[in-house]
Amino acid sequence: MFLVPLILAGLSMLGPFSIDTPFPAFPAMAEDFDVTSAEMQLVVSAYLIAFGLMSPFHGPLSDALGRKPVIIGGVLLYAAASIGCALSPSLEMLLVFRVLQGLSAGGGVIVSRTIIRDVFEGAQAQRLMSRVMLIFAIAPAIAPVIGGALLQLGAWPIAFWFMAVVALLLITVVAFALPETHPVERRIPLRFGALARSLATVARSASFHRVAWAAALSFAGQFIYISSASIIVVDLLGLGELDFWILFAPLVAAVMVGSQISSSAAGRISGNLLVTGSLIFCVAAALGNIGIAAVAGPTLPWVVLGPALLGLGTVTAYPTMQLILLDMFPAGRGSSVSLFTFFTLLLNGLIAGLLAPLVTGSVLELAVASTLLVTAGLGCWLWHLALARHAARTPAASLPPAERV
Incomplete structure (x- = not known):
């Protein structure tokens, strides 16, 4: 079992690597395809939206078929989609294969988190989730x-060949x-x-929605910087393809902390207290960043x-919030993590495609x-805590069905 955390960490990296590895190649890709920087953002959003749309199905499929298949x-x-991306002659064709990448990547990223809760309990589960989330958060950096570095060895398709090799x-x-x-x-049963x-x-659980949106929105405050990395580094800072470390090295350090x-x-420390303190820290850091x-x-x-401090707060809270969501549905953990991933990636x-x-x-x-x-993420979390305290003081029979989970 000592290899399990390493394997799960590797699988969790697949999603972030798919988003961020091509960033330094965006200027070259835009030139080859004769498109603008704004149009190149579709390379990010096509992958994420496809991942999000498929994510509700990976977890339930693993509940029915097993995790490994x-x-x-x-x-x-x-891996096949990554090869298609490398061979794409146009932006339109590249977007088709990016969609295919998104539809398939959740098989590793989503199900790997479910395995953590299959194998580990309590504090041990939180520690492992924290380590996996460390890798998940460092990967986009x-x-x-x-x-x-890959662009020093070849043209932009080399980034997608790299993804294919990692997948294999x-x-x-x-x-x-x-x-x-x-x-x-x-x-x-494997039945629709x-x-x-x-x-x-x-999906009917209001408690699930409040915690899921608290996690998704708080992470989005950091992700808007990650998804805009090419514009920040190249357009706003006037740097080059080897200078992305300037933005991401502080983020990596903060994520490790x-x-x-x-x-x-x-x-x-109780999970609720840890999450509350972390999200308040995120809001304070964001206001200071303004x-x-x-x-x-x-x-x-x-x-x-600012992005580094947001990363510190987000990664401190995120593992506990994921475990809270998984523990809401012991018999349907795959469904829980799938729907959460769906909301987050959508x-x-x-x-990435509209706001950035x-x-x-x-x-x-x-x-x-x-x-x-x-x-908004902190607001959802405080709303959840307030209603959870109310539910604790109220007989279960008098609560709406969606609040009994």
Whole structure:
């Protein structure tokens, strides 16, 4: 079992690597395809929206078929889609294969999180989730650096060839080293009705929605910087394809600190208190970032401080929030993590494709947009806590069905 955390971390990296590795190649791709920087944002949003639309199905499928078959099948299709991206002669064709990447990547990313709760309990589960989330959060930071280095070896398709190779390596490791953690006796029938009922049970839970949107919106405050990395580094800062580390290195450091805080807090600080403190920290950091952006503008090192602090707060809270969602539905963990991923990725896809092009004219616009997102996340979380306290004082029979979970 000592290999399981490493394998799960590798699978969790697949999604972020798919988003960020091509960033340094965007200028070259835009030139080859004769499109604008704003149109290149579709490369991000096409992947994220497709991932989000498919994510409700990966978890329930793994509840019915087992974890390993869904992971291997999804990652194998992802490898084929990555090769298609590398060979695409136009932006339109590239977007088709990016959609296919998005539809298939969740087989590894989503199901790997479900395995954590299959195998581990309590504080141990939180510690492992924190470590996996560390890798998940670091991946989008190091991926553009790797992408920039790859461009020194070849043209822009090399980034997608790299993704294909990573996927094939993951398939090999999963096939030979990852145990099946969802035995046959626990599986639900592979029938549309059963899968739909499992998803519907989660979707009807108001508690689930409040926590899911709290997590998704708070992460979106950080993600708007990640999805806009090409514009920030190249257009606003006037740097080159090898300079993405300037934006992402502080974020990596902050994420490592946040992950360590979350891991150390397991079993010592209540999950609710940890999440509340972390999200309040995020809002305070976002408000401070507005002031910094207004005074300093797009100058270093100030432009990277806000995203780093947001990353610290988000990663401290995120593992606990995911475990809360998984524990709401012990018999349908796949459905829970799938719907949560659906909301998160759909939101991030809309941010990358619609919001980011509107607010990347200046670092101040970005800071204001980020603040609105994390404030909305904190609001959802405080709403959840208030209603949870009310439910604890109210007999279960008098609560609406959606509030009894």
